[in-house]
Amino acid sequence: xxxxxxxxxxxxxxxxxxxxxxxxxxxxFSDHYMDWVRQAPGKGLEWxxxxxxxxxxxxxxxxxxxxxxxxxxxxxxKTSLHxxxxxxxxxxxxxxxxxxxxxxxxxxxxxxxxxxxxxxLVTVSS
Amino acid sequence: DIQLxxxxxxxxxxxGDRVTxxxxxxxxxxxxxxxxxxxxxxAPKLLIYEASTLQSGVPSSFSGSGSGTExxxxxxxxxxxxxxxxxxxxxxxxxxxxxxGTKVEIK
Numbered sequence: 001x002x003x004x005x006x007x008x009x010x011x012x013x014x015x016x017x018x019x020x021x022x023x024x025x026x027x028x029f030s031d032h033y034m035d036w037v038r039q040a041p042g043k044g045l046e047w048x049x050x051x052x053x054x055x056x057x058x059x060x061x062x063x064x065x066x067x068x069x070x071x072x073x074x075x076x077x078k079t080s081l082h083x084x085x086x087x088x089x090x091x092x093x094x095x096x097x098x099x100x101x102x103x104x105x106x107x108x109x110x111x112x113x114x115x116x117x118x119x120x121l122v123t124v125s126s
Numbered sequence: 127d128i129q130l131x132x133x134x135x136x137x138x139x140x141x142g143d144r145v146t147x148x149x150x151x152x153x154x155x156x157x158x159x160x161x162x163x164x165x166x167x168x169a170p171k172l173l174i175y176e177a178s179t180l181q182s183g184v185p186s187s188f189s190g191s192g193s194g195t196e197x198x199x200x201x202x203x204x205x206x207x208x209x210x211x212x213x214x215x216x217x218x219x220x221x222x223x224x225x226x227g228t229k230v231e232i233k
Binding site: 035037044045046047050061063064097104105109110111112113114116117118119 | 127158160162164168169170171172175176179181213215217218220221222223224225226227
């Protein structure tokens, strides 16, 4: 059974840092891309970052709103995904979800997020 | 960045109704689009990918269509468990943007 469990959320002051983790199990972690997606209270979904798999050299993408402040990383040996968040702003307050993304179509097509964790809440406030 | 515009943003419907949600992209995205369902306080659930492929385990009452810039999610007969918020997301280019969401409520 695929499981994704986020941790590391909490209350932090503006300008502070936080490191989120996502513990993955039940699948071959190194084969999959992994995403972070967030949702501010009462708002819609916002894609934050993506880590490609080993076969794609672990390259990463970040949303412009977090580029230079957040860094996605992964440890395939521990089947874990991380999001290092620095210089946090009040607008970063959200539930942060990690998601597994698979090559559901294959043949070089996109990787679609097919399993999601339950999320961890990050609150940035003084 | 590719903008995705969902319509309507709010929909009131009855059990058994046929419901259609539209997602329009600001530029062509081929068929690289997914649809999700989100219940209150829960994580999103993948319903459709590649615009029209039903994810395993999703009821056949859900269907997706479209390519290029216009896409639709259709629920052929709304069930009580379908009242939720629905989002589209494009995978043509980064950043991977979402639509604003469509909340489906009970009439």
